[in-house]
Each structure stands twice: as structure tokens, then as C-alpha cells.
Amino acid sequence: MSAGLRKEFILEGLDCANCASKIEVKVNELDGVRLATVNFVTKTLGIEVDDISKLESIVNDTRGIVKKLEPHVVVTEKIKNKIKHNNHNNHDHGHCDGHCDGHNHGNSHAHSHGSGGNKKELIGLGIGAMLFFIAIVFKMPNTVEFVLYFISYLLVGGEVLLRAGRNILRGQVFDENFLMGIATIGAFAIGEFPEGVAVMLFYQIGEFFQDLAVNRSRKSIAALMDIRPDYANLRVGNKEKKVSPEEVVVGDYIIIKPGEKVPLDGVVIEGKSMVDTSALTGESVPREVEEGSNVLGGFINKNGLLTVKVSKEFGESTVSKILELVENASSKKAPTENFITKFARYYTPVVVFAALGLAVIPPLVIEGATFSEWIYRALIFLVISCPCALVVSIPLGFFGGIGGASKNGILIKGGNYLEALNNVDTVVFDKTGTLTKGVFKVTEINANKNISKEELLEYAAYAESHSNHPIAISILKAYGKDINKDEIENYEEISGHGIKVKVKDKEILAGNAKLMDEKKVAYDSVETIGTIVYIAVNGKFAGSIIISDEIKEDSQKAIKELKNIGVNRTVMLTGDNKQVGVRVAKELGLDEVHAELLPDQKVEKLEMLDRQKSEKGKLIFVGDGINDAPVLARADIGVAMGGLGSDAAIEAADVVLMTDEPMKLVSAIKIAKRTRRIVWQNIIFAFGVKAIVLVLGAGGLATMWEAVFADVGVALIAVLNAMRVLNVKDI
Structure with a gap:
């Protein structure tokens, strides 16, 4: 989709995950909207449209939807790279309970924890609680007792009742305010005054602590990605300007x-220093940079003074792309998130109608049953019926997992990929630059008797002078002299074989054994470890050049760890010769290797391996993100290695490892497994507690006290548990 067909908005004051879900559903129903996603954590709304001519009316309709569902929320268009990443912190004082519709009207809100306006509410809550405990502890006439409970109830729950009333007028019935209002008013109606006040009091206290927990996790995620530079010291003549x-x-x-912080990507032209790259790469050891070194926005300069020539505008810089990727990751939701969003839409109405049936049917059909008893049981159902624990904690868990991974130098482009990493069956690696360093070096020159080693290297260098392949670069580096391009004619690159070129009126062939066979050149086959470039001059074999690559220090450990965490099969695909491929595979402990592959054959092999994987298993391809774009796109999850500063890698892959360490893939899978474990703990815990209390409530064995715990208590515990996903230090 073209970039012009996507708009992003900041929803200032959005502090309710359930409301965010409702906005997302309504905007998705608009004609012409391809996809709308609300990111509750960063308070952003992204809209993709099919037809740009409809964009203006869609935006207007969207503003209308937000105004109706959340009147206090201010919708502002997000100007790319102008809104600070941590913009959502500016509005973090709202009530973030996951189910609070229609709150925070005007300039205040029932739980605006953190601004002056909330002092009155906290005082009201304190006085209400004091009156409640006086009424419980001290014996007094019934009328006085009722008055104390009633005043306490209004002080504690007045704002909830007002919000419920406003929401009903806007057609929003099934929200937490309405449910708590009906449940507590019902308790008063059947004479359960203490429980009516207690439910509202502990609901408000629980919401307060839940709000603090969510805000803390929001700030933790923001801090993980707080890599955006605030300013740049621009050199203007002999002066500098901020x-x-x-x-x-x-x-x-x-x-x-x-x-x-280094504000933009560039090249050091003066100075020498150590830079902290951990915000981008997760590497704890500082790097040394000097004149000629590339630096990226987001690095932190440790000690020296650096002058840098800017190579990319901020919008195209690495740090900008990373921020955009992480912020937009929530638009690709995990299947678990989508399930919970749909489930929440039906769960509350079903429980409400079940409560209605519970209040009316048993007294009519069961002999001796009273309406007051069954209404009380129905009220318990109402208190439990909001799925806030799931609606808040699950997106928080996935976003935290993505944020934590990015702090570890791993960019995961969506919750769907994070969840898919749990089911990895097969990992397919490219060799060069992935498992090996990709730093090729000429280690041996074998020249025939009628040609010197220097001449052979010169012919090879001229033949390879138009190529950017690592092997070509290593030959040119070994030659070390300038190439006179005027002496090169009829340059022809033969895919998967090598190069044919005319140099100084001589026809040069430089390539692998397949090139020699194709051109019917008799050659001396070399049995050695490394890449062999055979050279022929005017159709006669002239010699060979051996180029060796070095295996990365952590490749062997990474393969072993992948096996330990449940990956069934590790495979290597390479265009290199079979002998080199087999040697590398054996040294690393890979299950199989396919060598001497052309680019299209890599895709064919990947498709073959894909058919062989387990039914629910996922296939990962790990490559350098530049030459492997077709294979990265074909895999279930494409992982780009060595992606630091590479636009192509960031664009092509689903997961980008910001350093070129294979062990980062192990970390990514471990983070994914940890995230899923925490998310499912919350799902099972929330469903389990709610189901038990619902059954006990229907059977008359649970009171309102247990119901409040099953609602607010469970939500608070789930949010606190979700925050654990941010701790990736032990991964």
C-alpha cells in the first residue's frame, strides 16, 4: 500500500483499553477503511484506506466516532517524525482500567492520579471510607446507619454513577460504570447497605492501583524505546546552533x-570517542569510532568530541525507522489478541443477560426462592462480567515483549510474528554474513607456470572490478591497486557461475568450476577449504585463487541453543561450493546443507523444506536482508542478520537482528516464549477466577466481596504480571 493511503492520529487522553477496542471496531466498519488499529499503549490510531479520495470523509467520520465514544479524547493528526516517541507520557495521568467508558469529561476525571484535580476525589474517597468504617464498627440506630452508608456511597461512587448515566444517554450500556452502578444500587435495594458501599469502595481503590500499574508499565515501555534524540548541534560557519x-x-x-545522543546517521570527519550502542543493538560493550567511522542516530557519545557529516535526513535515519517499526508493531496483532478483542465484545452482554435470567427465573420456578436472594446472586454476576483483566493485560504483554526485544537489539514487526516465534520448527540459514563473518580474505594464489601470481591476481581483480560481492571485494583488496576501467570491455556476469570479460585484448573467465565446465576449459581441481575462483585466459586455464571466510564466534553456540529450545531442524543454504558448505555445516552441528545454489534455487529449496515441516510449525529464514529478499519474503518469518544501518534489511524482514550475532535469534525466541507464557498465565488466571466466582455466586456461596476481587483484583494482578515481560535481562 502506498504511504499516502495511511494516516496516523494521536488520541490524547485515551485511557481505557476497552474504549480503544470499541473505537477500533467502529472505525473498521466505515466504508473505504481497509484496516484500522488502535494502539492503547502509545495512544495512536492508524487508518489504511482503499481510496485516497475517501480519506477526508473517513477522517471526519472517525473524529465523530471518537467524540461519541470518548468525548474527552482529543484527536490530532500525527505528523511523521514530529511527534515525540514518548508523547503518550504527556497524558499518562488518566484512569486506565480497560473498561471505563465516558470518563474524564472536561478537565478532570474520577482518577486523574497525578494532577491537582484528583486531590478532591482522593479526599472524597478518604472521607467516604471513614464514614463506611464508622457505620460498620459502631452500633447506632438503623436510620443513622443508613444515612452514613448512603453519604459514604455517594462520596465514593458518585462519579461512577454520573459516568454511567452519560454513557446510557449515548447508547453505551454494557460498560463497567453501568455494571457497578446497577450492582451497588441493587445491593441497596435489597437492604445490603454495607456490601453496596464496600463493592464501590474496593472497586475504586482497586482501580487506583491498577491505574498506577498500567501507567508504570507504559512508562517502562516508553523508557525502553527512548532513543529519539531531542536536538542536534548544527555547525554553521565557526559557530554551532542547537x-x-x-x-x-x-x-x-x-x-x-x-x-x-548522536541525533542522525553520518560519518565521523573529526574526533575519536567511545560510543554506547546498546539502545539500538543491545550490546553492552562500547564501540570505538574515529575519522571515517559510521555512526547512527541513537548512539550515545561517551567521552570524545565528534564532528559528523550527516548522511541521512532524520526521517530516513535508522533510529527513526526503528521507532516507527516498534510503534506500528501493534497494528499486526497476534491471534491471541484478536481472539480476546472479539471475545470481549460478546462476553459482557452474555453475562449481563445471564444475570437477568438468574434474577427472574429461579424465583418463578423454584419453590421457596425469594427475589431478593436471586437478585443478590445476579448482582454478583454483574460485578464479575467485565473482561478488563484480559483487554488490558494481553496487548500490554505483547507490546512489552516487542519493546523489551527492541532494547535487546531485536526488532519484531508485530505481535503476530512474536507469537509465531513460539512455534519454530525449522530454521534455515544463509551462510555468508549470517553464520560466517562474510569478511573474505585471499589466502592462497595458485598460478600456472606460464603466468606469475601477480598477473593472475591482476586478471582476477579486473574481472571482479564491477562486482560488489564479498569475494570480489576481497580480490580487489588483495590486488590493492587502481583499476583502469577503460581497459575493460564486454563485461558479462553469468548468474551462479562467474564473470566473462575482455581485459587488454584478452578474454578472462573468473568463476567456479561450473563456469570452467560450461566453457569447456580443462582445469586443475583444487581440494581445499574455502571459496575457489578459477581463472582462464583466452580459453586456457591460468590458475586459481582461494578465498576463505571465518565462522562467527557464537554460531556454534546458537545452533546448539536452538536445538535446546525445541527447534527440530537446522539447515544451511549457500551458493558456495559443496565442500565448503559441508565443512561449515559439520563444524556448527547443522542437520543438513544445500550448496552451490543459485538465487532461484534457494527459493525452491525453501519451499521444499516448508512442505516437510510439522503441521503447525513455522519456518524461519535467516539471511543478510539484502541479497536474500525473495527467500526472506517466502519464509513464515524472515529474519535479517547484521541489519544495523541497512535499510534493505529493515524493509525486507519480519524480524531484524540489529547486530550480526546468531545468538540474537535464540534471544528472540526466548522472549517470544516468555511473552506467551505470561499472556497465557493471565488468560487462564482471569478465566479461572471469574468462572469459579460465577459458579459460586450462582450457587449462593460467593458474596460481593469475592466478586470485586474477581473483577478489579484479577485485573490488577494480570497487569502486574504482564509487566514482568519487560524484564529481558535474564534472556
């Missing part, structure tokens, strides 16, 4: 002082 990173253009010079 400007926004967006104002700097390519070719400008910026000064980075010790302790400052």
Missing part, C-alpha cells in the same frame, strides 16, 4: 559532545 534533528539536511556538519 536545532531539531528534523531541520538538519544531508551534508550538514553536526557536533556531538560527550554524554550526548
Whole structure:
């Protein structure tokens, strides 16, 4: 989809996950909307449209939907790279309970914890609680007792009742305010005054602590991704000027002082320093940079003064792309999230109607049953009926997992990919630059008697001078002299074989054994470890050059760890010769290797491996993200290795490992498994407690006290549990 067909908005004041879900559903129902997603954690709404001509009316309709569902929420268009990543922190004082419709009207809200307006509410809550305990502890006439309970109830729950009334007028019946209002008014109606006040009091206290927990987790996620630089020191003549990173253009010079964030991607032209790259790569050891070194926005300058020539505008910089990816990750929701969103829409109405049936039917059909007893049981149903624990904690868990992974140097482009990482059956690796360092070096030159080693290397260098392949670069580096391109004619690259070119009136062939066979050149086959480039001059074999690559330090450990965490099969695909491929595979402990593959054959092999995987298993392809785009796209999950600073890697893959360490893939899978474990703990816990209390309530064995715990208590525990996913230090 073209970028012009997507709009993003900040929903300032959005502090209710259930309301966010309702907005998302309603906007998705608009004609012309391809996809609408609300990210509750970052308070953003993204809309994709089919026809750009409908965009204006869709935006207007969207504003109307938000106004109707959440009148206090302010909708502002998100200007790319102009809104600070932590923008949502500016509105973090709202009541974030996952089910509170129609609150925070005007400038205050029932639980605006953190601003001056909430002092009155907290005082009211305190006085209400004091009156409640006086009424419980001290013996007094019934009328006085009722008055104390009633005043206490109004002080504690007055705002909830007002919100419920406003929501009913807007056609929103099944929300937490309505349910709590009906349940507690019902308790008063049947003479259960203490329980009516207690339910509202503990509901409000529970909401207060739940709000604090959600806000804390929001801030923790924001802190994990707080890598956006706030300013740049632009060099203007002999002076420097502090400007926004967006104002700097390519070719400008910026000064980075010790302790400052590098604001934009560029090349160091003056100075030497150590830089902390952990925010982007998860690496704890600082890197040394000097003149000629590339630096990326988000690095932190530790000690020296650096002058950097900017190579990318902020909108195209690595840090900007990372922030955008992480913020937009929630638009690709995990199947579990989608299930809970749909489930929540039906669960509450079903329980409400079940409560209605419970209040009316048993007294009519069971001899001796009283309406007051069964209404009380029905009220318990109402208190339990909001799925707030799931609606808040599950998206929070997935977003926390994505945020925690990014802090660990792993970009996961959506909750769907995070969840898919739990079911990895087969991992397919590219070899060069993935399992090996991709730093090729000429280690041996074998020349025939009628040609010198220097001449052989010169012919090879001229033949490879137009190629960017690592092997070509290593030959050019070994040659070390300038290439006169005027002496090169009729350059022809033969895919998967090598190069044919005319140099100084001589026809040069440089490539693998298949090229020699195809051109019917008799050659001396070399049995060695490494990549062999055979050279022929005017149709006669001239010699060979051996180029060796080095295996990465953590490749062997990564393969072993993948086996330990449940991956069934590890495979390597390479265009290199079979001998090298088999040697590398054996050294690393891979299950199988397919060598001497052309780019299209890699896709064919991947499709074959895909058919062989288990029914529910996922196939991962791990490559460098540049030459492997077709294979990355074909795999269930495409993982780009060595993606630091590579636009192609960030665009092509579903997961980007910001360093070139294979062990990061193990970390990604462990984070995914940890996230799923915590999410499912919340699902089972919330469903389990609610189901038990519903059954006990229907049987007359549970009171309102247990019901309040099953609602607010369970939600608070689920949110606190979801926060654990942010702790990725032990991964």
C-alpha cells in the first residue's frame, strides 16, 4: 500500500483499553477503511484506506466516532517524525482500567492520579471510607446507619454513577460504570447497605492501583524505546546552533559532545570517542569510532568530541525507522489478541443477560426462592462480567515483549510474528554474513607456470572490478591497486557461475568450476577449504585463487541453543561450493546443507523444506536482508542478520537482528516464549477466577466481596504480571 493511503492520529487522553477496542471496531466498519488499529499503549490510531479520495470523509467520520465514544479524547493528526516517541507520557495521568467508558469529561476525571484535580476525589474517597468504617464498627440506630452508608456511597461512587448515566444517554450500556452502578444500587435495594458501599469502595481503590500499574508499565515501555534524540548541534560557519534533528539536511556538519545522543546517521570527519550502542543493538560493550567511522542516530557519545557529516535526513535515519517499526508493531496483532478483542465484545452482554435470567427465573420456578436472594446472586454476576483483566493485560504483554526485544537489539514487526516465534520448527540459514563473518580474505594464489601470481591476481581483480560481492571485494583488496576501467570491455556476469570479460585484448573467465565446465576449459581441481575462483585466459586455464571466510564466534553456540529450545531442524543454504558448505555445516552441528545454489534455487529449496515441516510449525529464514529478499519474503518469518544501518534489511524482514550475532535469534525466541507464557498465565488466571466466582455466586456461596476481587483484583494482578515481560535481562 502506498504511504499516502495511511494516516496516523494521536488520541490524547485515551485511557481505557476497552474504549480503544470499541473505537477500533467502529472505525473498521466505515466504508473505504481497509484496516484500522488502535494502539492503547502509545495512544495512536492508524487508518489504511482503499481510496485516497475517501480519506477526508473517513477522517471526519472517525473524529465523530471518537467524540461519541470518548468525548474527552482529543484527536490530532500525527505528523511523521514530529511527534515525540514518548508523547503518550504527556497524558499518562488518566484512569486506565480497560473498561471505563465516558470518563474524564472536561478537565478532570474520577482518577486523574497525578494532577491537582484528583486531590478532591482522593479526599472524597478518604472521607467516604471513614464514614463506611464508622457505620460498620459502631452500633447506632438503623436510620443513622443508613444515612452514613448512603453519604459514604455517594462520596465514593458518585462519579461512577454520573459516568454511567452519560454513557446510557449515548447508547453505551454494557460498560463497567453501568455494571457497578446497577450492582451497588441493587445491593441497596435489597437492604445490603454495607456490601453496596464496600463493592464501590474496593472497586475504586482497586482501580487506583491498577491505574498506577498500567501507567508504570507504559512508562517502562516508553523508557525502553527512548532513543529519539531531542536536538542536534548544527555547525554553521565557526559557530554551532542547537536545532531539531528534523531541520538538519544531508551534508550538514553536526557536533556531538560527550554524554550526548548522536541525533542522525553520518560519518565521523573529526574526533575519536567511545560510543554506547546498546539502545539500538543491545550490546553492552562500547564501540570505538574515529575519522571515517559510521555512526547512527541513537548512539550515545561517551567521552570524545565528534564532528559528523550527516548522511541521512532524520526521517530516513535508522533510529527513526526503528521507532516507527516498534510503534506500528501493534497494528499486526497476534491471534491471541484478536481472539480476546472479539471475545470481549460478546462476553459482557452474555453475562449481563445471564444475570437477568438468574434474577427472574429461579424465583418463578423454584419453590421457596425469594427475589431478593436471586437478585443478590445476579448482582454478583454483574460485578464479575467485565473482561478488563484480559483487554488490558494481553496487548500490554505483547507490546512489552516487542519493546523489551527492541532494547535487546531485536526488532519484531508485530505481535503476530512474536507469537509465531513460539512455534519454530525449522530454521534455515544463509551462510555468508549470517553464520560466517562474510569478511573474505585471499589466502592462497595458485598460478600456472606460464603466468606469475601477480598477473593472475591482476586478471582476477579486473574481472571482479564491477562486482560488489564479498569475494570480489576481497580480490580487489588483495590486488590493492587502481583499476583502469577503460581497459575493460564486454563485461558479462553469468548468474551462479562467474564473470566473462575482455581485459587488454584478452578474454578472462573468473568463476567456479561450473563456469570452467560450461566453457569447456580443462582445469586443475583444487581440494581445499574455502571459496575457489578459477581463472582462464583466452580459453586456457591460468590458475586459481582461494578465498576463505571465518565462522562467527557464537554460531556454534546458537545452533546448539536452538536445538535446546525445541527447534527440530537446522539447515544451511549457500551458493558456495559443496565442500565448503559441508565443512561449515559439520563444524556448527547443522542437520543438513544445500550448496552451490543459485538465487532461484534457494527459493525452491525453501519451499521444499516448508512442505516437510510439522503441521503447525513455522519456518524461519535467516539471511543478510539484502541479497536474500525473495527467500526472506517466502519464509513464515524472515529474519535479517547484521541489519544495523541497512535499510534493505529493515524493509525486507519480519524480524531484524540489529547486530550480526546468531545468538540474537535464540534471544528472540526466548522472549517470544516468555511473552506467551505470561499472556497465557493471565488468560487462564482471569478465566479461572471469574468462572469459579460465577459458579459460586450462582450457587449462593460467593458474596460481593469475592466478586470485586474477581473483577478489579484479577485485573490488577494480570497487569502486574504482564509487566514482568519487560524484564529481558535474564534472556
